[in-house]
Each structure stands twice: as structure tokens, then as C-alpha cells.
Amino acid sequence: MGRFPLLSLGGFLLMYPALLVAAPAEDVRLFVRDATRNGHLQLPGRFWHITDLHLDASYHLADDPTKVCLSSKGAPAANAGPYGDFLCDSPYSLIQSAFNHMNHMTPQADFIIWTGDSPPHVPAFELSTDLVIQAIGNMSETIRGHFPTLPVFPALGNHDYWPQDQMPGSANAIYQAVAKLWAPWLQDEALRTLGEGGFYSQLARPGLRVICLNTILYYGPDKATANDTDPAGQFLWLQGTLERAAQNLEKVFIIAHVPVGYLPFTRDVTAIRKRHNERLVYIFRKYSHVITGHFYGHTHRDSVMVLLDEEGKPVNSIFVSPAVTPIKSVSEPYSNNPAFRMAFYDAKDFSLLDIWQYYLNLTEANERRRADWRREYVMSEAFGLDDLRPQSLLQLALSFRLPQATSFDKYFSHFMVSYDERIRCRDACKLNQVCAMLHLDDRGYSKCLRGRSLQDSNVLL
Secondary structure, three states, X not given: OOOEOOOOHHHHHHHOOHHHHHOOHHHHHHHHHHHOOOOOEOOOEEEEEEOOOOEOOOOOOOOOHHHOOHHHOOOOOOOOEOOEOOOOOEOHHHHHHHHHHHHOOOOOOOEEEEOOOOOOOOOHHHOOHHHHHHHHHHHHHHHHHHOOOOOEEEOOOOOOOOOOOOOOOOOOHHHHHHHHHOOOOOOHHHHHHHHHHOXXXXXEEOOEEEEEOOHHHHOOOOHHHOOOOOHHHHHHHHHHHHHHXXXXXXXXXXXXXXXXXXXXXXXXXXXXXXXXXXXXXHHHHHOOOOEEEEEEOOOOOOEEEEEEOOOOOEEEEEEXXXXXXXXXXXXXXXXXXXXXXXXXXXOOOOOEEEEEEEEOOHHHHHHHOOOOOEEEXXXXXXXXXXXXXXXXXXXXXXXXXXXXXXXXXXXXXXXXXXXXXXXXXXXXHHHHHHHHHHOOOHHHHHHHHHHOOOOOHHHOO
């Protein structure tokens, strides 16, 4: 991307007149700010990240609230409206409203990252291999219909298989089916490895490679790969792909469904099996000079992590995007409002600059019978960051250790996508969150927990 002398706002808009027509004034201000970070005009790269659509085709408004959706599993969806309920997965109207809003945003993205999970949270007997393929196909066609010219980099989620979670380390009907469904987006070599193991690699633009991992192969509930050291040979493939990227002077975005590291809402639980997590962390550290960002879904919540090397230096920025589906179980104290995001990256070194997160206040949308998606926050402005590079995320996480850090309350509110600002995360809850942000490996995470207080010096050494 070329660099030009710094322009006035008026000159900038003359060069990019679409902003004058379609973008709100605040979007123009933020876009110009991101484009002139270094005193020169350089348009940042940008992409959409969507995840966990979880279409529930059974959703409908009914007199009996226990019959609104199969995904509530008989629990009464007492607040159901045209855009869903917090005890149900997404109605098609919710997903359509999200894509409609994305489609009218200016500036438009370079590409889309879609990190999996199309079918709903329903008992296994309600689905089949054919129905799972149908759900993935439905969502693939919906995305293609809204964004016919945008490249899309999709990943498989744990619900994108039947029975759910049980993905094997070899070719099967679903891997083969998605290789056909995603053929308009992916090249031959990517489609070959996708059909064989559910993972692939492809250039997103010159100098930037997307590596899509099938982390379901490392997921605890996956009995099909429980005893495998390297399911589908993905570790060996990953290291070889990263090595070639380094030799070719490429940078890499890692995308997958289930994230690396520890779950922030519980204690001492990795998102994938611990032994596989340790190996991924080792590989990611080794090639941290090649990888510039990680993008995951699965948890339905909004969180960040920073990968530290063996000496405690920040080397990678990691982002877990919240879900479009608002579903929660009856016993959970909170859920998330539906969300998606646009990420901005430096067009020269491909490091992360910012995230603009958009959400739908589900309660309000149902009351008004209108889906008014709006920006929830801009990450750099919300937390006073220069960018989202590893050093900035480390400083953010370290600031949360302070007892007077009100910014953590803001972070936890965004973690829930503004579900309920009255809910607070304190003491053990906060320790779980911050240790998960700072430590992806067993040694560092265990040491963080042993501190038992965020003020102890051994939270980060």
C-alpha cells in the first residue's frame, strides 16, 4: 500500500468519496485517525470476523414458550421476539440483520474470517450428517449472497460435525462436503488439505497468509482423536507451512474455532487438551516472528490474550471474538448480545491496529421490532491503546492487576457484549480472567494462580 503526505480531512474525503455518502461522521473520524497513525496517509487493511452463527431453523414465536426453539431444550424462552431469545440459538432473521448491517458499512473489508459453528445447540438425535452439511451450506450461501466479491476464510467448529465434537483425523463426508461448499473461496491446495483433515493455508493478499487450523482435533470431548499425538498430521503440516512462510518473507494470521490457551471464565481449564495446547504454544512461540495475529471463536465471549515467550516478552496478539448467537443455558448468570467485528491491520507489516466491535441489544431489538446494530466500542479508544500489537496488549493486561483499575470493569462488560453492566467480576473471577490473558502455557498459568492475588509479584515474571 503506497504512502502519501498527510492530507487534510477534506483532501482525504475527496480521495475516498464513498465515506462522504455512507459513513457516519464518527466512523470517518476513526478511519482517518487509523489511516494517519504515523503522520502519513496509509490506509490500514481491514477484515470482518464473524463466528458462532448457530442457526436454529426451528425458532418461531409460539404461545407455549417451551416450544419456541429446539435449542432451549424445553426451557421456556419467555422473552422471545423477532430477533431471538437468550435461551435460543440464532433465528435466520438475526443472522440476516447482522449481514445486512455489515454489507452497508463503509469502508468495506478486504476479506472475511468466519470461525465456524453453523448448526444449533440441540441433542444429537435432532441432527445428522446431512443436516449438519445443510446448515453449513445454508450459512455459506447466505454469506456469499451478501458478499459475492469478498474472499472468505472459513474454519470448522465443533458443532460442524455429527455427532458434534467427534471430528476424525482423516477424510470424511463433512470434510469433503465443505471442500465443495467453500470451493468458490479457496484454491486447490487449500481444498485438498481441507478435504483430508479440515485445515488449510492460503494467501489473503501478497505477503499475508491465512493458516486455518482444525483445533477440534485437539478438543477434549473429541474421542476420535483422544489418543493421537498428532491428529491428521496437523502439527507437522503447521510447522512446515510456517517454515515456508518464513522463507518466503510472509506474515501469517492464525484462524481456528477453539482457541489456544486457558478459558477465562473458569479455572485451570485449557480450551483444548493440555498436551496439545503445550505443543501449539511451543510452535507459536517458535514462529512468533512470522505470526502477527490469532483469531478464534467458540467461547461466545469477547476476550484477548497475549502470547509471551520463555523470557516473558510479548510476541503475539490473540483475539477471541464473541458470537452472533445469544444463547445461554438456564443456569448461566449471563450471556452475550449478538456481535461481530471489523479488525484493522497495518498494511505494511500486518500487525493489528484496532478492532471496531458491533452489537445488537437483543432486548431492545425485540421490543422495537427493529435490528439497530451499532458500534459497541473501539478497542484502542476504550482502553487508551496506541495499537493492538503484543506490547500494547501486555500493558493492558498488566493494568488490570491494579485494584483501582476501573478499566477491567469495562473489559468485563465487553466480555459479555454489554449484556448486563451490573454484573461484576471480582477476586477469583478477575484472577481467572487476567491469568488467562497473560499465560497460555501450564507453567506460567500455574504460577499466576499460585499468586492468588493480582497484586503478587509473580503474576508475571
